[in-house]
Amino acid sequence: MTASAEGVRAPKRARIAERTLRTDRWWLPPLVTTLGLATFVIYATIRAFVRTAYYVPEYHYLTPFYSPCVSTSCVPGSSHFGHWFGDLPSWLPLGVLVLPFLLGFRLTCYYYRKAYYRSVWFSPPACAVAEPHGKYTGETRLPLIIQNVHRYFFYVAMVVSLVNTYDAIIAFHGKTGGFGFGVGNIILVANVVLLWAYTLSCHSCRHITGGRLKHFSRHPARYWMWTQVTKLNNRHMLLAWITLGTLVLTDLYVMLVSSGAISDPRFVN
Template sequence: MSAAPVKAPESGTTGVFSRGRAAIAARTLRTDQWWLPPLVTVLGFATFIIYATVRSFQHNYYWVAKYEYLTPFYSPCLSKGCVEGSTHFGTPIPDLPHWIPLGFLVLPFLLLFRLTCYYYRKAYYRSVWMSPPACAVAEPHAKYSGETRLPLIIQNAHRYFFYIAVIISLINTYDAVISFHSSGGFGIGLGTVIITANALLLWAYTLSCHSCRHIAGGRLKHFSQHPVRYRFWTVVSKLNTRHMQLAWTTLGTLMLTDLYVALVAAGKVTDLRFIG
């Protein structure tokens, strides 16, 4: 892949083209396919965003009354326009127009939690913001202000979005417990397994968060004096090493869970029952 020429440094620039930096005329001297990982990341993000957007605005096929399956994209469903039975926490919100998703109270916080996640920052900084797109590849930005100005200053609120994500994970856990009930009583189906597995993986992703690790063991001078927090910190630290994998896995399980519930709700697929 031929390297594109780099423009001359401008006065006052603070990026890789500023005066005092190595004056290399090529964007990069790398000969490998360095652009492939950023491209795959963009395609992965785009797939999830398009799917989630379409499903969030459909306002249908999100609840299976017979087996009490509720998709995470519509949980909790608090509007009076929600399908009967899907409103586990009441209907304090009036009927919504079609251009407002039924999960509008949760979706923005989930989006902000993921956008400010330390791994996702790395992923979209390289793939979307191109800052930089890869190691030893010059970024196209002449100036860089870090996370001190809008919109990137919002990244500093990640720890607060974490607390909301914990509440949402509790709601997903409740939905998983409900999925063990059917019209005939206790039951387990393929949907139960998928919803429960998704809830567990969401817990793993949430608890593997860097903010959670800091909450567990941050500001402790002597671990020996706080054995419970130390034990929790060690568990979270082990999960933290898999944060990247969990970040991508949960994007996939969210889509899989929603797709399966939608297919069953639409009558396109018959739920495979193991018990009940």
């Protein structure tokens, strides 16, 4: 059987010349998704490589795009976990230690798979709309077989969330030393809380907490954990988009304060 005779063009399928009989704006959700993802990818890529305005030494604000910053190339004070490496070449982002894993976590996320499968690869672009591909192999071959390692990226994402939590805590630092509290702290903490919500709402986390249990009645603690994760899991798509926005907002705020474009309104010190 040739590739052109497979999928929606298979001999036993209805012969419909049109790509779809839908008359609504079915193309709008894929378009919005593509624009949203592209905007984040372009912004995050530029910010990851510019190596400027990512740390506010007065208040210990560090953008999540550069955390943890463990190279001697990092500006003084931004290496909250010390220096693990020497100077990095300019073509490497300072967050190279974790950025590939975070990218892998997002790319293999069950929701994001749906988002870019439909909006970028048109597989399919919408319900009742024929996809342009004549053959479908699913996630059984390269490169899509890599999607099956999502659970391992989840473990790394948990560690990174702990790192971001530490960054948010030590950011309660005053300009003259000691405790301090400003608008930047609200943004950093809100971003961390939402990142935790997105990470814990992951399908892999739901499976880890209770997916392999056969008798919930024998494991009441894990059953309770599973029910809480399930509640978050119901909002996984929403949290996936919100955290893209909070990441950009947090980085943008730190950049503006660090560059001197704006000042951080302070409540304490």
